[in-house]
Amino acid sequence: MSSFPAETLRKTPLFANLSPEDFARIARIASLKRHSKKESVFREGDRADGFYVVAAGTVKVFKLSEEGKEQVLHIVGPGQSFAEATIFEGGVYPAHAETLDDCELVYLPKRPFIELIEKDPRIALRMMASLSRWLKRMIDLVDSISLRDVETRLVRFVSEEMKSRGIPIRDGAVYELDVTKNVLASRLGTVPETFSRTLKKLQEEGKIRVKGRQIRILDADGLFSMLES
């Protein structure tokens, strides 16, 4: 834990374009934490005294069953925040968080941050937007897991990811996974074996071409047609 260049905070949606005074206030209460790869940030049930913004690296937020099966809730990347909700709800983290790479995380302690919000509605609005995004994601995840089969979940995920990265969806386009297939399987609510078989099936149908972490779209129409509602 140490001081840090404010640049990392300035890029996050939560704090972008704030007035210099607001920003200074935030920088004053924030602290930088470095985590190496595969390190636990917090565990479900731990006392929650603050939330995090990812400055560099990626963090896996996930639930765990007694038998050890995990369900990834979200892969948090640079600029995104996690565990914001614990500031308002309950005193413990409702899920586990673990780094996937070496990470730089900005830590915002609960108390000072609430005081800050109480004075400044602009920050409050950003916070609400961030919470809303999380909520939307979780609702989509419930929908996916409960109402769609693994193949649809996978195709949907690729489609969403390509959109959010600005990759045009057309034959020949390449989507590159930024996490291991095992992690993606868990994010999709399935196991590596089923995930692998699903990719294989799509490949055999000539819709995609998989090489390592690269997925090349061969038949965009055939692949994404199932998503039409």
Next chain:
Amino acid sequence: MSSFPAETLRKTPLFANLSPEDFARIARIASLKRHSKKESVFREGDRADGFYVVAAGTVKVFKLSEEGKEQVLHIVGPGQSFAEATIFEGGVYPAHAETLDDCELVYLPKRPFIELIEKDPRIALRMMASLSRWLKRMIDLVDSISLRDVETRLVRFVSEEMKSRGIPIRDGAVYELDVTKNVLASRLGTVPETFSRTLKKLQEEGKIRVKGRQIRILDADGLFSMLES
């Protein structure tokens, strides 16, 4: 849509104990809507111009698959709000909402409400608490659906409900469903048939006694032991 007695708003967690001025401001922008039983409040994809607080009755918020299977996200009761997130995120409702009974709903239109928040951090904090509760619920739902079997989901649900209603968990205690078994099945991410069989199994094991909508706990230890983490 009409004017209404402010009493309905005063009881909701969102607006309880606000200063008279704050409260007057909210009452000014709110409006009362009456819905009869089984009426749609909004559908997924509809333009979202505001959110709701339940004054009387219950509302089912749910997702729907193409094949018509539904997943209930939450049963919203008096004092609770829904669709708050749409104020900040996106311009459309991300799920369906339908009344289960005759309902009185307080409608809060987006624009005026945001202006209100911008002036008043106290309301903002309430709003965040409400969003956080929703987020927690959805995370728990993902956990349930993805990581637990139907029996565990059911037992967990009953346990949570009894706790939140203040019914002491012990042999002989009675829990009464406030929705039909079909709706509860959907809330648990399953179908009526499986739900029925699960109840039957627990009954045959001597853990509960089901009569209509009443569930009597016969063996609290045996029933809830599976929840120990």
Next chain:
DNA sequence: CGTAGGGTTGAGGTTAATCAAGTATGGTGG
């Protein structure tokens, strides 16, 4: 008394998890 909505039961099918056994792949130290 008849109907409709809610609920139950049985038989059968299907998806996806589990178990077990491999095959790449990439980084590390010799």
Next chain:
DNA sequence: CCACCATACTTGATTAACCTCAACCCTACG
């Protein structure tokens, strides 16, 4: 640079939970 190891990933066989379909029951209510 290569051998080695760990981790990631794949493949096949089996199993199990749960869904689907179809029929039926029950009871509240007009």
